[in-house]
Amino acid sequence: MLGVYDFCGHYDWTFEWLRRTGGEALVRTYWEQAIAQDSQRHAAALIVPQGIAGMRAYWDHTLDHEAAGYHCVATDTVYRIDMFACPSQGFLVSNGLHHYHDYCDHCMGWVGPLMRTAGFVIDHEHNHAGRCWWEIRPAADTTPPSQPGGLAGEHDVRLLSDWLQPGGLDIYQRANGPDDKQPAAAGSVPPANGETP
Amino acid sequence: MTDPQSPLPYRDTKPVGAADFYFAINATFRFLLERFGLDALRRYWTDLGTQYYAPLSIAWKERDLPGIAAYWRAFFAAEPGGQVEVHERDQEVVVAVAVCPALEHLRTDQREIVPCFCQHCYYVSEAIAAPAGFTVRVSGGGGSCRQTFMRREQAAAPQDLNEIREVTC
Numbered sequence: 001m002l003g004v005y006d007f008c009g010h011y012d013w014t015f016e017w018l019r020r021t022g023g024e025a026l027v028r029t030y031w032e033q034a035i036a037q038d039s040q041r042h043a044a045a046l047i048v049p050q051g052i053a054g055m056r057a058y059w060d061h062t063l064d065h066e067a068a069g070y071h072c073v074a075t076d077t078v079y080r081i082d083m084f085a086c087p088s089q090g091f092l093v094s095n096g097l098h099h100y101h102d103y104c105d106h107c108m109g110w111v112g113p114l115m116r117t118a119g120f121v122i123d124h125e126h127n128h129a130g131r132c133w134w135e136i137r138p139a140a141d142t143t144p145p146s147q148p149g150g151l152a153g154e155h156d157v158r159l160l161s162d163w164l165q166p167g168g169l170d171i172y173q174r175a176n177g178p179d180d181k182q183p184a185a186a187g188s189v190p191p192a193n194g195e196t197p
Numbered sequence: 198m199t200d201p202q203s204p205l206p207y208r209d210t211k212p213v214g215a216a217d218f219y220f221a222i223n224a225t226f227r228f229l230l231e232r233f234g235l236d237a238l239r240r241y242w243t244d245l246g247t248q249y250y251a252p253l254s255i256a257w258k259e260r261d262l263p264g265i266a267a268y269w270r271a272f273f274a275a276e277p278g279g280q281v282e283v284h285e286r287d288q289e290v291v292v293a294v295a296v297c298p299a300l301e302h303l304r305t306d307q308r309e310i311v312p313c314f315c316q317h318c319y320y321v322s323e324a325i326a327a328p329a330g331f332t333v334r335v336s337g338g339g340g341s342c343r344q345t346f347m348r349r350e351q352a353a354a355p356q357d358l359n360e361i362r363e364v365t366c
Binding site: 001002003004005006007009010011013014017021030033034035038039040042062065066067087090091094095097099 | 205207215225228245248297
């Protein structure tokens with residue numbers, strides 16, 4: 001029987017099996033159709049009609065069940081998550097698993113299309129070491145992402161000394177899918193003195 | 198094996214997995230079945246057992262039937278819900294599933310379950326067991342079943358897939 005105790009391990013393995021079978025296009029189709037539209041229909045049922053309130057309801061439940069290390073901020077116009085201990089990536093690292101080349105992309109792979117349906121866009125960065133942040137706003141709102149500490153205060157992962165990793169950041173701006181990733185460049189580098197600019 | 202003392206090939210920091218991941222397992226089966234057909238889905242299950250669970254095959258070969266029994270006890274202790282007993286005998290290990298945690302959770306959430314869901318238990322376990330010199334026979338399904346692990350030379354007949362019931366929601 002396939003279990004959920006090691007789900008993230010065979011989930012990561014499945015991405016690579018799909019890539020070998022049908023290329024990256026199949027992996028993306030899988031994230032959108034199997035995960036966003038099928039597996040995570042309970043997320044859509046909350047977020048599409050309720051917006052940010054639905055995001056709070058969904059992620060409060062899910063991240064608690066997954067024993068994530070995270071902090072959320074919700075206002076009337078933005079929902080932000082700071083993930084400082086991703087349970088999913090953490091499972092892979094602690095077990096020495098690395099089948100697919102960028103496991104972290106799966107989140108944008110299903111959350112992105114769901115947010116497009118719900119009328120939201122996403123600013124997001126992940127550091128491939130179990131830390132990431134998300135800001136989700138209505139698509140019509142052109143507000144840029146917050147500066148480090150500006151929205152999440154001391155909980156902002158960008159203020160952590162190990163936020164910038166040798167592997168670099170993956171950066172998404174007003175995104176709705178994994179292929180909206182920005183070309184590798186400078187990320188949102190926290191100020192050297194740790195103060196909010 | 199990440200921990201040579203553990204019967205599980207992979208370990209997590211939380212004692213029990215998140216039940217909602219059963220949604221993704223079921224959705225993955227449906228995606229592959231609808232897009233590529235049953236043969237491809239069975240190949241996915243076999244590859245999963247052979248490749249991802251390769252460390253478990255090594256462990257079962259080293260630890261013999263007690264290792265198989267220990268694995269399933271630890272496995273179901275880490276799954277949310279379900280009612281399962283593992284019986285270790287001289288020549289076999291019987292996993293008696295009274296309430297399957299996966300089907301229980303999928304039904305509770307009123308998910309449409311792929312009819313061949315229970316076949317994955319045979320294909321994945323057989324792919325793990327074969328390199329270790331064991332085989333499995335599954336009977337029942339749809340929420341309760343019996344899975345018997347034995348040495349390959351002691352199997353009287355191949356798995357009859359008709360012994361594995363289709364799932365109805």
